[in-house]
Amino acid sequence: MGCPGGRYHDKLHQRRPRGSDDSNCLINATYQLNEDAVLEYAKAHVGSYFETPMTIRGEINGSWGWTTTQMREFVGGIQRIAMEENGGHPMIYGTDAVHGNALLLDTVFFGQQINGAASFNTELVYEQGRITARDTLAAGIPWVFGPVLDIAHNPLWPRTYETFGEDPHLAAVMGDATIRGMQSNNQTAACMKHWIGYSWNPTGHDKDGVTISDFDLLNTFGPSFKAGIDAGVLTGMQNYISVNGVPTVESTRLLKTLLRNDFEFDGMMVTDYGEIDALEDFHRVARTTAEATKFTLERTSIDMSMVGVGTTFTNGTYALIGEELTILDRLKDSVRRIIKLKLQLGLYDNPLPGEENLALVGNDNDVAAALNLARESAVLLQNDDNVLPIKKDALVFLTGHSADNVGYQCGGWTIQVQGVSGNDMFSHGSSVKQGIEEIVGNDSFSYFNGLNVNGSYSDNDLNTAKKLASEAEYTVVVIGEEPYEEKTGDIDDLTLPVGQIQYVKELASIGTKVIVVLFEGRPRLLGDLPEHVYAVINGFLPCELGGKAIAEIIYGDVNPSGRLPITYPKHSGNVMIPYRHRVSTQCATGDYCVPQWTFGHGLSYTNFTYSDMSISTTNVTSSSDSVNVSVTVTNSGSVAGKETVMLFLTQPYRSISVPEVKQLKKFSKISLDAGASQTVTFELTAADWSVYYPQIGQGLKLVAEDADYVVAIKPETDCD
Known part of the structure; x- marks a missing residue:
């Protein structure tokens, strides 16, 4: 499609209203649409905008932001001006709707992506994507800026909770489910991010550059992005970083050769926030903004x-056209992709879609879906002496800085970009606390919090807490992290604040049975805390329905079924050792380094027995051959439960690259009544025992060596 007057006005620019320059801000002093500012941008042919302008302003006049209706009116005002000024061409609006x-x-907030991964339930993740896009x-x-298809690598990294964990296959399957859910209405565009290698972080500090081999780039990050593209994203x-010394935003190798040629992605590609300007002021490879644009x-x-x-x-693009007319063909490719996207979304026919969805925002079915995800993503890490579940008439003391703070259950990108603290919003x-009150009322539990999120507490508050704990059979301590996003979440030590750990140990010292609940976006080191408590539940960041879900698990109304989608490290020197580490990654003893809890770990209130594992063939001679692996799973306990059946594969010897100890290749979550059995069958194909050949620029090539392979069921199985 051509552009009026030959001006490439659909070569778009994206803006987030930061309030740093009132003349450019899209809202005025009374927080209404600034039509004069919008008109100026429309005259400059800006064709895209994003985020609600209230997400970085905090509480204003008793409100923490806008409702869906208010946001729709704001977007509609921009669209009206944009189309009037640009010959009927619609702008496109995007937002970071990463967990609802x-x-x-007024919408329903789901758990963060790490919770979706911990659920191992693709149906729940699909539904989260569908509801997110509808809202x-x-x-x-x-346009939704998600899902994140990065692979968690360094748990210090503050965006760990935005990922689907450390496993490429799990991230690929969950990314596929999310994208299909989001785009199921045919009026929403999902956005795979952050292309590519962003999370291969050596320091844990956000935006630090990475050094990575082609093998690791393709085999760690390739599966999830390939799945996203295959799903039709x-x-x-x-991303924000440099890869092997070259900023991604100027990398021909990553943004042409790999993306467009090898992965054959023909969709629209946007920079992350301010990345072209960052070539000058952050990466320092361009001397001016004009050169950065070039x-x-x-x-x-x-x-x-x-x-x-x-x-x-926009200005830099016009200047470049004046200097180099040959750039026009390059720009036409981008214009084609942008206008194609708007046509695919039907924006020329309906520039403000979704009015019929307004009545559905916040409905009871959505609440139920978010609650189910919170339930199935909570991971029971430790349950000594089967202390959980507890009886509803037992005396319980509840404490901890996150025990009565929904904001701390949610993390960043919640109401405000950096997240919030509190319940009322x-x-x-x-x-x-509210979840427990709903189950048992106020008679059998007491509440007092003497702990701050930074780990500080007074002697008086500790003494009060210890007195209440001494009067209770069980003490539930809810600890973890405060909300953060991106760079604001940088830390220098993965250990939980020492004061949090000490507070728990002080309570445990008086004889009460301590149950620890963690709300955290990354696996913070716990030191010797697990040795002093009876049970540990990791809720990750389940958001607003998480408190209810945790209470249900504590009292046995829900049987926990979440599994760790990331290794939980034990020692600070071993935090970057994923479960799928190479066979040569060993500790001083010559053995593999022991984590606190392994990938895939998660306990239940029942027991599952595996039997009758069978494999259809042990000899494969063609790339078209497949192998069926079956196993029977029996609920041998006394209550119903859900079990995630996992299949791992390893190649003990591999000439192309040092092999991994094992890798997840298939999983299925099943539900079994007490005493019931089910046979689960997985089909393995050549894609499962192949790896991407480490070449960029010659197309994606899966290769499988003539070798032995080992198939294993269950995450605790030693494949090596």
């Missing part, structure tokens, strides 16, 4: 620049 449309007030569309927003976003346009296939204010990208929220 959680930057608005964003209700706000007039057809319409857009993608690059590098990105000439060297990559980026279609859109995401910035906060101003039109430097949540439409459907339930803290652990």
Whole structure:
């Protein structure tokens, strides 16, 4: 499609209203749409906007943000002006709706992506994607910046909770489910991010550059992004970092050769926030913003620049056209992709979609879906002497800084970009305290919190807590992290604040049976805390329904079924050793390094017995051959439960690269009544025992060596 007057006005620019320049801000002093500012951007042919402008402002006049209806009116005002000024071409609006449309007030908030992974339930993750897209569309927003397809690598990294964990196959399956759910309405574009290698972080500090081999780039990150593209994802976003010394935003190798040629992605590609400008002021490879624009346009296939204010990208593009007419063909490719996206979403026919969804925002079925995800993503890590579940008439003392704080259950990208603290701003929220009250009332439990999130507490508060704990048979301590996002979550030590650990140990010292609940976005080191308590539950960041889910698990109304989607490290020197580490990664004793809890670990209130494992053939001679692996699982306990059956594969010797000890290749979550059995069958194909050949620029090539392979069931099985 051509552009009026020959001006490439659909070579778009993205802006997030930061409030740093009132003349450019899309809202005025009374927090209404600033139509004059929108008109100026429309005249500059800015064709895309994102985020609610209230997500970085905190509480204003008693409110923490906007409702879906308010946001829809805001988006509609921008769309009206944009189309009037640009010959009927619609703008496209996007948002970071990464766990529900959680930057608005009245939608249902789901757990973070790490919770979806911990559930090992693709149906729940699909449903989260579907509801998220429907609710964003209700706000007039057809573009969702998710899912995150990065692979967790360094648990210090503050965006760990935004991933589907450390396993490429798990991330691929969950990414596929999310994208299919989001795009099931045919009016929403999902966005795979952050292309590529972003999380291969050596320090844990966000935005640090990475050094990575082609083998690891393709075999760690390739599966999830390939799954996203195969699922039909319409857009993608690059990352903040440099890979092997080259900023991604100017990398021909990553944003042309690998993305467009090898992965054959033809969707629209946007930068992450401010990345073109960052070539000058962060990466320091460009001397001016004009040069930065030139590098990105000439060297990559980026279609859109995401910035906060101003039109430097637009201006730089016009200047480049004046200098180099040969750039026009390159720009036409981007214009084609952007307009194609708008046509795919039907924006020319209905520039403000989703009105019919307004009445569905926050409905009871959505609440039930979010609650089910919270239930199935909680991981019972430790349960000494089967202390859980506890009886409803038992005396319980509840304490901890996260025991009555829904915001701490949610993490970042919740109402505000950096997250919030408190309960009142949540439409459907339930803290652990509120969840327990709903189950047992106030007669059999007491509550007092003397602990701050930084680990500090006074002697008086500790003494009060110890007195209450001494009067209770059980003490539930809810601890973990405060909300953060991106760089604000950088830490220098993965250990939980020492004061949090000491507070728990002080309570345990008086004889009460301590149950620890963790709300955290990454696996914080616990030291010797597990040795002093009876039970540990990791809720990750289940968000507003998490308190209810945890209470149900504590009292046995729900049987826990979550599994760790990430290794939980034990020692600070071993935090970057995933379960799928190479066979040569060993500790001083010559043995594999022992974590606190392994990938896939998760206890239940019942027992599952595995038997009759069979394999259809042990000799494969063709790449078209397949292998069926079956195993019978029996619930040998006394209560119903859900079990995730996992199949791992390893190649003990591999010439192309040192092999991994094992890798997840298949999983299935099943539900069994007490005494019931089910046979689970997995089909393995050549893709499962192959690896991507470490070449970029020659197409994706899966290779399988003539070798022995070992098949194993259950995460605790030693394959080596």
